[in-house]
Amino acid sequence: MPSAVRFGVNYTPSEGWFHHWLDFDLDSVRADLDSIAAIGLDHIRVFPLWPYFQPNRTLIRPRAVEQLVRLVDAAAERGLDVNVDGLQGHLSSFDYLPAWTRTWHRRNLFTDPDVLDGQATYLRTLAAALADRPNFLGMTLGNEVNQFSAGPHPDPDRAGEDEIDRWLTRMLAACEEGAPGRLHLHAEYDATWYQDDQPFTPAQAARRGAVTAVHSWVFNGTAQRHGRTSVPSEHHAAWLVELSKAWSDEPHRPVWLQEVGAPAPLVPPEHAAAFTAATVANALDCPDLWGITWWCSHDVSRELADFPELEYGLGLLTNDRKPKDTARVLERAAQEAPRTPEPRTTALVVPADPGSRSLCAPGGPVFDAYFRLVADGARPTTVLDVRAADQEHLTARGITEVVAPDQVLPTPQGGTRS
Template sequence: MTNHRTTPRFGVNYTPSQGWFHHWLDFDLEAIRADLDSVAALGLDHIRAFPLWPLFQPNRTLIRPQALDQLGRLVDAAAEFALDVAVDGLQGHLSSFDFLPSWTRTWHRRNLFTDPGVLDGQATYLRTLAASLADRPNFLGMTVGNEFDQFSGDPHPDPDRVTPDRAASWLRRMLAACEDGAPGRLHLHAAYDAAWYRDDHPFTPAHAARIGGATAVHSWVFNGTAQQYGGDSFAAGQHAAYLIELSKAWAQDPHRPVWLQEVGAPAPHVPPGQAAAFTRTTVTAALDCPDLWGITWWCSHDVDRALADFPELEYTLGLLTTDRHPKPTATTLAAVAAESHAPAPPRTTALVLDLPEHGPERSDCAPGGRWFDAFMRLAADGARPTTILSTHTTDKPYLTARGITELVTLDDLG
């Protein structure tokens, strides 16, 4: 399903205020309702929810009915507050912690992307999850998993290696299972920025921009942007918009929707006193990107400091505190969401990326890279740039569909 929207949506990745994602072990619907009430009070219209895979499918042939019921009750509770819900399946990886079922690890070690038994189990799980929610009007659709590609290579300490071709096959099979379970909903997959920036990463820009109902981008300035340019720099404020526009170089549909599925203001890379300004700058820049499906902030509530061993920045990423009080980032996002947003006009100037079709040479697009700096230079000069692969520069119907009238190369910029 390709969902072309004219008005971007505003939402939040739901992190429960009590127990973080371990809340599935002590499911408390009233606490969830209170959390969702505090989210809805910000004027947001959707959440992204995260079942923990090993709790929902502890054995390859056991998907717990009680867990499915709890997920359904969460989605129904969201409907009470006029919130739609997108659900991630294979959790997978969250906030530096891996959550993988025991039937894939240690004595049962099998590759997450290639083992036939594991693939059967994953597909059945995703199909079952989607089917359990298919009749709920506020269910948006499935994301295969949260940055599940991070299991496929470095820097993961114990990666499950896969080739780009096998990665594409895996994605298509998982998305087909989601579609089987809930036909016609918005099903997609989400990679972390290694897909765009790391030369040897098996999940490629072409996978992200061509497989699934929309392109998901996750924008984090602790990836080198803040370290090289500063947390309050022009590049940091434009990073999310850059990723949105970078993704369009590989998209075959000139109006493929792009979902800014994760973006946040991580301290100390973005100092707390600058977080509200960073939020407005980042969101405003993203809204200036055509074909933006929506913006989903990371995350709803802070992590309770009673929980140990999180990286320091993870504790304070919430729009709301653990007692559900809005922070400056929350009031800023709410104010922007309440404003009127006309569809962004086409970006007529395109930076030409001289890259192979499937993007194995990606590091020049990363912070500090040639194309990253060229894009930021154009943006700073007011050009509202987008990107295009050099192989598409003579395709006049494609250029017309995207509204591109000017092509700029690195040579043009000197």
């Protein structure tokens, strides 16, 4: 019996990586999708490369859009639903932005009127092309687009929080215009939750779009600081799921763990399956989890140069489409009977001020307090400091106990707190 939680994978083509759009081979795609369906997953997330699809602001290549539709149809034949990321954007350490936004034509991705018109038209076009496909889940605006908006990007497109809010509102509306009623959302990397000067904020993540998306990577300092088998590393994905709930205006807004992986060498290949099992089990203990989408489907071919070393081995399947132990872990999890996690009744107070987000980052006092609670056997969630005394809000979420970070004492070595 399949799980009530959706299980899927971010689709990385085994031949040509995302450059496969330049030499689109539907037979190769079908073979990839066969290998994904064979491990019992129910959806994929796919990535059109923006410069390949919209090389000029007023040219959206019909053949590229047709190829995307063919990929979605091939997925349907194998029982796979599809989420489509639009503005690619940034993938595996590389930036893919069209020439009409860079160098001699440098224009801000989030504020320039012409760029906004081009982006909205592009997203609307992709959504409309798929609107009648039953297995089309909806659009994600792009992959971790927030990395363009601030440091450490070497050439950021600076924008204020209000400008980003207007950008999100307009782009999500364009997706809805193209494919009404589908699951349209936006997704950022964890700087949204951890970086004080990020203009993409937790409130936007938790209130804009159909679901909240989180991307969990323990190479952000978590595994370096605590080790691969630590409570923080094995519960990091669950932490982001629960952290996101503090900002939601809906008591039970769904949260999608849209990216999570086992990055070497912090998680060596021989330990990847154990890390995967722990991460998935802990995420499944989070109420209101929409789904888990692993990064990624297939390893990057060693014939391709200049990727960071960890990117070559992140696949559930090898480059020749053979399942790894991590694939079997996800397969077993997807086959388990559905269960509904008990409510998380203890809430840790987190700062509502986006300028204090670093307190929630690895090494921050809120982060550390959360994992001290977890290590002591608690199942905490989070609540904003401005809502900590709002009994109506707490009751709607099933919270019966609120604790501040400075109330969570370290556990004595070798024992438990009295």
